[in-house]
Amino acid sequence: MPELPEVEIIRLGLSKLIIGKTIKNVSYDWDKSFPNEQGLVKASLMSAKVSAVKRRGKVLIIDLSTKHSLVIHLKMTGQLVFRGKLEHFGAGHPSNSLVGKLPDKSTRVTINFTDGSNLYFNDQRKFGWMRLVKSSDITSIELIKTFGPEPLEAGFSWQSFRDRLKLRPNAAIKTGLLDQKIIAGVGNIYADESLWAAKIHPLTQINMLSNENLELLHKSLIDVLRLAIKSGGSTDRNYVNAKGQRGSYIKIAKVFRREGLTCPRCGHEIKKIRVAGRGTHLCTYCQRLKIAKISK
């Protein structure tokens, strides 16, 4: 579920809420949500102080004073919600709150801090996980070591974007955008939105795209991700920030989940197709498919 913007918002929120707090206890009722050995958890989590909250792609990293880090992947429906001492319900405006009293039936892991506050890892579909690893090992974790560059970092030029994509010249451009080895952090929503912004059909073969196309897609992707962060992320179903509040990007989305409605650019109907096994939204009028000329 959460893509780069959503994880970044959670990171920003948690930075303000839990840095400096000391962990008192951790409990979980779904083993796969926290596949660690009990011994390591006891030794390196209890009494650990939170020193930093980081992000790499869609992965959240909570650094602890014990030289260990909690690595968290929220997958489709994961949520990380902080609640203060005796605060069972969110403090946000009720209409903006998607999460009620915690813990609830989706709570997989609960982290108690010594000041009485709690961090809840909720995950309806149980795909997400958190793991405790040595902080020095983070970059060698199987998942993270294969990640491509961060699209919002300064060094991410359109030329490097092009060069990364050309690693899969025959793949559909949407497949390339979703490949975390090519770029880290893009998921289904922002792939569709940035392809619409750049007027590129999601099935276009990467090697069919001109430099002009790629330069515009690079800019569109960055703009879309930044706007999403500014809008508080996308709450399609489950996503909430660290305070349990929804994001509003979905209200300003151009194509995502808008099949049957009109394209805000040309007025034609937005269609939904399948690309790489994922629901894909586009305007077939302004996102034309470029077909290779067959050389005889």
Add this chain to the structure above:
DNA sequence: CACTTGACCTGTCCGC
């Protein structure tokens, strides 16, 4: 190899 499908899970929505 590169690409597709199924698995991991629960919940919701839609058609009958």
Add this chain to the structure above:
DNA sequence: TGCGGACAGGTCAAGT
């Protein structure tokens, strides 16, 4: 209302 099936923002393993 009830039931079956399709589908949901992600990733990995297995199959073609």
